[in-house]
Amino acid sequence: MKLIDARKDHFRRLAHEQGFRSRAAFKLQELNKSYRIIGPGFYVLDLGCAPGGWTQMAVKLAGNQGKVMGVDLSYVEEIPGAHIIRENIEDEHVVDEVMTYFGRKVNAVICDLSPQVSGNWSVDHAKQISLNYDCTKIMDKVLANKGNAVFKVFDGEYSMEFRDYVKKKFARINLTKPSASRKQSSELYLVCLGFIG
Numbered sequence: 001m002k003l004i005d006a007r008k009d010h011f012r013r014l015a016h017e018q019g020f021r022s023r024a025a026f027k028l029q030e031l032n033k034s035y036r037i038i039g040p041g042f043y044v045l046d047l048g049c050a051p052g053g054w055t056q057m058a059v060k061l062a063g064n065q066g067k068v069m070g071v072d073l074s075y076v077e078e079i080p081g082a083h084i085i086r087e088n089i090e091d092e093h094v095v096d097e098v099m100t101y102f103g104r105k106v107n108a109v110i111c112d113l114s115p116q117v118s119g120n121w122s123v124d125h126a127k128q129i130s131l132n133y134d135c136t137k138i139m140d141k142v143l144a145n146k147g148n149a150v151f152k153v154f155d156g157e158y159s160m161e162f163r164d165y166v167k168k169k170f171a172r173i174n175l176t177k178p179s180a181s182r183k184q185s186s187e188l189y190l191v192c193l194g195f196i197g
């Protein structure tokens, strides 16, 4: 077995053992250990949440006093402790649904969006970055002052432009790759701390 397959297998097994729906949950856990994106009592919005690994991890990190909402185009099976809506994040009314559910601004927005991949990297990359810009439109309206965010980024031509766009909105940002993410995949995570608005 190749090393990459062994690592994938390791995180898949771990996800199964610990009841997480995707091994992606461990990427969020690892990022959170380094950057404390989500703390106890946080209100968390998860954009592009299916099948729900990040949402499950967010529920765990935010604890009993926290509140978590997930949004996805796809159906997501119920997750105890989270409110899930099936919506397109490009639709403007998502903001209203978010504010109605939380009743106030949130402490963290987590975005792990991927478009339907075509196999043509430049097209997939451009679409993924465009989804991230849509997330920032929601984020600008719902994230509280000093809140945190994380974005998956398909690395490519427009990544740095996106990083620079987001940079102005936060006190601190860092583009990083958790070890739970395959080395071969061109995905990075942009961690953003201290929303300035």
Ligand SMILES: C[S@@+](CC[C@H](N)C(=O)[O-])C[C@H]1O[C@@H](n2cnc3c(N)ncnc32)[C@H](O)[C@@H]1O
Pocket (backbone or CB within 6 Å): 021, 022, 024, 025, 047, 048, 049, 050, 051, 052, 053, 054, 055, 071, 072, 073, 074, 087, 088, 089, 090, 112, 113, 114, 115, 116, 131
């Ligand atoms: C990599 S998956 C997310 C995995 C998730 N974080 C987890 O841990 O289980 C990316 C998701 O983005 C969703 N997505 C893509 N475009 C979307 C859109 N316009 N609105 C809502 N969700 C979208 C996809 O349906 C897909 O479920």
